[in-house]
Amino acid sequence: MSERKKISQPVTIYDVAREAGVSDATVSRVFNNKNNVRAETRERVLKVAEKLGYVANLQARMLAGGKSNIIGLLVPGLDTAYMAAIIRGIDLELSVAGYELLLYTTRRRSANEASYLQYIANSVSYGLLLVVPLLSQKYLEVLSDLTYPYVLIDEVDETNTSFSVDSTNWQGAYDATQYLIKLGHRKIAFITGIPLHTSNNRLEAYKAALEESGILIRKEYIASGDFSQSSGYQQTLKLMALSDPPTAIFAANDVMAIGVMDAVRELGMDIPADVSVVGFDDIPQASTTHPKLTTVRQPLEQMGREGVRLLLEQLEYPDRPPRRLTLATELVIRDSCKSIK
Amino acid sequence: MSERKKISQPVTIYDVAREAGVSDATVSRVFNNKNNVRAETRERVLKVAEKLGYVANLQARMLAGGKSNIIGLLVPGLDTAYMAAIIRGIDLELSVAGYELLLYTTRRRSANEASYLQYIANSVSYGLLLVVPLLSQKYLEVLSDLTYPYVLIDEVDETNTSFSVDSTNWQGAYDATQYLIKLGHRKIAFITGIPLHTSNNRLEAYKAALEESGILIRKEYIASGDFSQSSGYQQTLKLMALSDPPTAIFAANDVMAIGVMDAVRELGMDIPADVSVVGFDDIPQASTTHPKLTTVRQPLEQMGREGVRLLLEQLEYPDRPPRRLTLATELVIRDSCKSIK
DNA sequence: TTGAAAGCGCTAACAA
DNA sequence: TTGTTAGCGCTTTCAA
Numbered sequence: 001m002s003e004r005k006k007i008s009q010p011v012t013i014y015d016v017a018r019e020a021g022v023s024d025a026t027v028s029r030v031f032n033n034k035n036n037v038r039a040e041t042r043e044r045v046l047k048v049a050e051k052l053g054y055v056a057n058l059q060a061r062m063l064a065g066g067k068s069n070i071i072g073l074l075v076p077g078l079d080t081a082y083m084a085a086i087i088r089g090i091d092l093e094l095s096v097a098g099y100e101l102l103l104y105t106t107r108r109r110s111a112n113e114a115s116y117l118q119y120i121a122n123s124v125s126y127g128l129l130l131v132v133p134l135l136s137q138k139y140l141e142v143l144s145d146l147t148y149p150y151v152l153i154d155e156v157d158e159t160n161t162s163f164s165v166d167s168t169n170w171q172g173a174y175d176a177t178q179y180l181i182k183l184g185h186r187k188i189a190f191i192t193g194i195p196l197h198t199s200n201n202r203l204e205a206y207k208a209a210l211e212e213s214g215i216l217i218r219k220e221y222i223a224s225g226d227f228s229q230s231s232g233y234q235q236t237l238k239l240m241a242l243s244d245p246p247t248a249i250f251a252a253n254d255v256m257a258i259g260v261m262d263a264v265r266e267l268g269m270d271i272p273a274d275v276s277v278v279g280f281d282d283i284p285q286a287s288t289t290h291p292k293l294t295t296v297r298q299p300l301e302q303m304g305r306e307g308v309r310l311l312l313e314q315l316e317y318p319d320r321p322p323r324r325l326t327l328a329t330e331l332v333i334r335d336s337c338k339s340i341k
Numbered sequence: 342m343s344e345r346k347k348i349s350q351p352v353t354i355y356d357v358a359r360e361a362g363v364s365d366a367t368v369s370r371v372f373n374n375k376n377n378v379r380a381e382t383r384e385r386v387l388k389v390a391e392k393l394g395y396v397a398n399l400q401a402r403m404l405a406g407g408k409s410n411i412i413g414l415l416v417p418g419l420d421t422a423y424m425a426a427i428i429r430g431i432d433l434e435l436s437v438a439g440y441e442l443l444l445y446t447t448r449r450r451s452a453n454e455a456s457y458l459q460y461i462a463n464s465v466s467y468g469l470l471l472v473v474p475l476l477s478q479k480y481l482e483v484l485s486d487l488t489y490p491y492v493l494i495d496e497v498d499e500t501n502t503s504f505s506v507d508s509t510n511w512q513g514a515y516d517a518t519q520y521l522i523k524l525g526h527r528k529i530a531f532i533t534g535i536p537l538h539t540s541n542n543r544l545e546a547y548k549a550a551l552e553e554s555g556i557l558i559r560k561e562y563i564a565s566g567d568f569s570q571s572s573g574y575q576q577t578l579k580l581m582a583l584s585d586p587p588t589a590i591f592a593a594n595d596v597m598a599i600g601v602m603d604a605v606r607e608l609g610m611d612i613p614a615d616v617s618v619v620g621f622d623d624i625p626q627a628s629t630t631h632p633k634l635t636t637v638r639q640p641l642e643q644m645g646r647e648g649v650r651l652l653l654e655q656l657e658y659p660d661r662p663p664r665r666l667t668l669a670t671e672l673v674i675r676d677s678c679k680s681i682k
Numbered sequence: 683t684t685g686a687a688a689g690c691g692c693t694a695a696c697a698a
Numbered sequence: 699t700t701g702t703t704a705g706c707g708c709t710t711t712c713a714a
Binding site: 063095107262265 | 396398399400401403404409411414418419420421422424425426428429432433436441442443444445446448456459460462463464465570571574600603606607625629631
């Protein structure tokens with residue numbers, strides 16, 4: 001043990017007890033808000049603790065009481081505004097409940113999902129939140145074998161055996177497409193994301209909206225993107241090179257929509273005069289583009305919050321059956337779309 | 342305690358000891374890689390542990406004086422590409438060393454820095470990385486009182502009493518300004534960030550470069566931004582409204598530079614034909630703007646990595662005196678600047 | 683309302 | 699090389 005450490009952790013529950021003239025158990029009671037402590041005693045203890053700068057040692061507390069206040073979060077990385085928004089929600093809700101967040105990245109041991117999850121489950125965290133867009137079936141299997149509390153965020157377990165939070169991807173995309181149709185557009189292109197559950201739903205809704213309005217679904221108007229800005233850019237170049245180019249482009253996320261805008265501008269065309277653009281997510285950047293992007297807002301922050309709630313619920317009531325929570329999306333109309341006469 | 346828990350963590354060191362016919366201390370030795378264990382015994386213990394599915398209880402280990410493999414990271418939030426890049430570096434280096442990352446946000450208890458740090462120090466993490474741009478002096482004081490290992494990332498402790506990693510802000514800004522001067526610009530504006538150490542250094546370098554080339558420093562060319570895109574946008578509008586507007590704008594970070602580009606475009610001017618733009622940081626977005634942004638690259642990811650190294654070094658050699666590591670910036674020339682005839 | 687005592691699972695002297 | 703013995707700082711019975 002280093003010198004450093006010794007110096008830095010002097011004040012224990014015993015110091016407080018001695019100074020306040022009570023037993024350590026009493027101090028413990030005070031700090032656990034037990035009600036069998038005389039108000040006067042409690043006050044004295046608190047005062048002494050304050051004076052001494054006492055802070056509970058979490059390790060000891062956990063060891064003795066069995067509870068950790070740490071929950072894990074598994075993500076591929078933190079590089080997207082999408083992830084940042086979800087994590088903000090998680091952090092907010094967690095801090096309300098007095099929990100800490102341990103961050104795990106899939107990048108770290110993608111080699112062996114099974115043992116990585118085992119490791120996590122046996123480590124300090126008492127539950128796990130997963131925001132893993134490319135969640136492998138493998139993960140899911142291991143997870144349910146583990147009898148370890150977890151919640152899937154923005155991902156769905158088709159077998160309905162996991163707690164999960166997502167949003168109305170279908171409805172959101174349907175609303176957006178309908179909006180474009182109402183503006184008079186009939187040549188509406190769609191740029192897909194990676195073929196995930198969420199992305200597929202958006203594509204389906206796009207098709208459904210068109211069909212419902214009697215608009216032919218044209219294969220050449222469905223472009224394959226991968227959620228990246230450059231894919232939005234590239235696919236737009238292709239779309240606009242069509243002999244009969246679309247008058248509106250709906251991208252499966254905002255990042256691609258920004259790429260779309262870049263491409264359109266580069267082609268010397270105007271948004272929204274020449275081309276209307278719609279995104280999905282409503283990341284912060286969406287409101288700082290020029291023109292401001294019309295998009296489908298996913299309640300990312302709230303999804304994070306609800307994910308935490310579901311997890312804490314499991315911690316408290318381990319026997320409740322899995323639930324799936326679906327939050328509403330909302331069409332945010334800004335300046336990137338225009339009606340066609 | 343939940344049923345779940347009982348099921349999932351029964352196996353202790355004692356179980357292994359009993360089953361392997363040794364004492365608990367021996368099992369402990371095996372798992373701490375002490376060399377005073379007979380190879381044969383070690384193997385037996387390991388086999389039993391494997392069979393029983395033993396996993397060390399971190400809390401207990403830490404309490405007993407052992408080391409945790411968790412280090413903390415204190416940040417204001419995860420909302421910027423800047424932060425994401427640093428954290429990527431941290432995560433990478435940490436995973437190499439087999440450490441986990443516990444995330445703390447200043448948002449959570451900004452009310453009382455002192456006790457929050459106390460709390461962190463007494464919690465499970467064994468050291469702390471800080472990426473806190475608006476680090477208050479208060480934090481620093483508490484930190485050094487704590488004798489708890491920590492490293493400041495992209496921030497400097499003027500008293501030279503902390504381990505820290507930063508980059509050559511001054512040199513980077515100097516290089517960028519020189520570059521613009523070499524291109525023939527003499528009317529160069531600078532948009533500052535929040536008045537932090539880093540930002541101030543960039544401003545000083547800008548001034549020094551101008552002075553050195555005999556260019557008058559014009560107060561009206563120094564605009565006060567706050568690192569946000571909208572401040573870059575707003576300040577540019579002001580700058581361009583000047584009776585003698587600048588021909589080049591150097592923003593103290595990339596996010597503002599993007600705002601600058603928006604504003605210039607909105608004024609119907611071209612980049613780089615009418616106005617040259619330079620940023621600072623080289624966030625991923627910088628290479629996806631149109632035109633691509635010329636900027637000063639800060640080795641953010643590497644700063645994260647080096648921060649981890651410094652922290653681990655402290656953990657291993659607690660008596661080494663504080664060091665400050667300054668990494669080199671690099672001017673990344675892309676398409677947002679043009680020479681003036 | 684309080685204190686004494688036991689123990690959470692582990693590490694680290696000290697013996698053997 | 700191994701076991702024995704003390705704790706680490708806390709919570710929680712059980713008595714008083």
